[in-house]
Amino acid sequence: MQQSNAYVITFSVILTIVLGLLLSGTAEVLKPIQKKAEALDTKKQILGAVVSSDEIRKMKAEEIDAFYESRISSKVVNIKGDEVTEQDGVAVTAESVDVGRNYKKAPEDRLYPVFIFHKEGNQDAAEAYILPVYGAGLWDNIWGYVALQTDLNTIEGVTFAHAGETPGLGARITSGDVQARFEGKKVFDEGGNLASVAMQKGEGKDYSGDPHKVDGLSGATITAVGVNNMLQAYLGHYKAYLEKVKSNQDAMALN
Incomplete structure (x- = not known):
């Protein structure tokens, strides 16, 4: 009917x-x-800058949470390197900061999380400082974490992620062999100026003798440039904070 x-x-x-x-x-x-x-997933990325990916893969979710809680402390700073504990009357934590949303703001208006990796059983002793970075790749946003050793200059490790880079090309920034190229590189030159670390055009060359260069990505030059710009910009944004930590370290060494 x-x-x-x-x-x-x-x-x-x-x-x-x-x-x-x-x-x-x-x-x-x-x-x-x-x-x-x-x-x-965020905890995995943060820890991935200082712990091998194989080790993280072996951990269960609750083990990752426990390891993170026991070895990581965090804070938020502004571009002047000053610690920020609240914004507009609301308490601020590093874990609550949306780096991607902050990226849309002017650098001087952003919040910058800092994650400190401590020695096992000693929350007063830092082993590395882990800094979030964010930028633009070929097709979409890219981001990651850069871990600096306690000299605040030598890269301990990095993790990179992306929203839509080309599989087998730009998406290789997430691979362990590409990320390992940054280990041991320096972000400041001998004069204390920010030099960052840059992926070079092409792939297959040896840059082991240059503290500020790493091998590039064949067929993914724009993604590599995006990584370079991201590192240069965010290491610059964290420069004031790193200088303050270094100054405190030097003062403590004299006492």
């Missing part, structure tokens, strides 16, 4: 409302799970 137009329209509206409520309810139920998964 053919239904009237009013019946069809009413049925469609009711079905749309019911499905919408079901989808909305499902999204609300899944939101805490998604946030927990995102937080775990």
Whole structure:
């Protein structure tokens, strides 16, 4: 029997409302799970700058959480290197700072998280300072973490991630062999000026003798340039903070 137009329209509206409520309810139920998964992934990326990826892969989620809590402390600073504990009357933590959202602001208006990797069993002794970085690749945003040794100059390790770089080309910034090229490189020159570390055009050359150069990505020059710009910019944004930490280290060494 053919239904009237009013019946069809009413049925469609009711079905749309019911499905919408079901989808909305499902999204609300899944939101805490998604946030927990995102937080775990962020911890993996932070730790990946100072711990081997093989070691992290062997850990269960609860082990990663426990390791992070026992070895990482954090703070937030501004571009002047001053610590920030609240903004607009709201408490601020490094874990709560959305680096991607901050990237849309002017550098002087951003918040800059700092993650400090401590020696096992000694929260007063730092082993590395881990700094988030963010930028633009070929197709979308790229980001990562740079760990500096306690000299605040030598790179302990890096992790890079991307939203949409080309598989097998720009997406290789996430591979261990590419990230390992940055280990041991220097971000400041002998005069204390920011020199950063830059991927070179092409691939297959040996830059082991140059403290500020690493091999590039064949077929992914624009992504490599994006990584270079990202590192240059964010290491510059953290420069005042690093200088303050270094100054404090020198003062303590004299006492």
